[in-house]
Amino acid sequence: MRTTGAMKPLRFVGSSADDLRDFPAEARRRAGFELYSVQRGLEPTDWKPMQTIGPGVRELRIRVMGEWRIIYTAVIADAVYVLHAFQKQSKATSRNDIEVARQRLHDLDQR
Numbered sequence: 001m002r003t004t005g006a007m008k009p010l011r012f013v014g015s016s017a018d019d020l021r022d023f024p025a026e027a028r029r030r031a032g033f034e035l036y037s038v039q040r041g042l043e044p045t046d047w048k049p050m051q052t053i054g055p056g057v058r059e060l061r062i063r064v065m066g067e068w069r070i071i072y073t074a075v076i077a078d079a080v081y082v083l084h085a086f087q088k089q090s091k092a093t094s095r096n097d098i099e100v101a102r103q104r105l106h107d108l109d110q111r
Contacts, residue, residue, distance in 0.1 A: 007039050011079040013104040020070065020085040027064045031085070034060055038072065038080050052098060054105045057083070059093065069093065071101040081108060 012020075020031060034044040038060075046061040056075030062068035067088035074080045084101040 008041075008074065009079045010035055010039055010082065012082045013108055014084070014100070016070075016082045016085045016104075020082070023062075023068055023085070023087075024065045027062050027066070027068045030062050030064050031060070031068065031070055034062070035070070035072070035080065035082070038074055050093075050098075050101070053083070053102045057101065057105065069097070071097075073105065076108070081105075083108075 020028065023031060037044055044058075044060050046063070047058045048061070050057040050059045050071060053071065054073070057071060057073045060070040060072060062070070069084075069086055069088050070082060071084040072080055072082045083104045084097060086097050
């Protein structure tokens with residue numbers, strides 16, 4: 001991703017904003033910093049592609065007081081969409097968390 005000069009707004013899908021608010025304060029601060037970078041068209045510090053959810057979907061990794069994840073997409077022109085935010089409980093992202101993000105992306109595509 002490259003800086004385009006314009007900052008994209010941040011939009012939360014489903015319960016993702018409430019879920020992010022449940023992160024511990026330090027993890028929320030880190031998430032805010034990383035999402036701000038994404039809004040400006042920059043790469044976050046730690047992420048991986050989530051092709052199983054959809055093209056252009058990424059998992060932002062926060063490692064503060066546990067393992068926290070934010071699944072988002074920034075390829076839609078009008079905004080950065082946060083599809084899901086959760087605490088990671090195991091080595092692999094759970095099937096349930098993947099399905100939540102996939103369904104929210106599908107709902108977004110249907111708008």
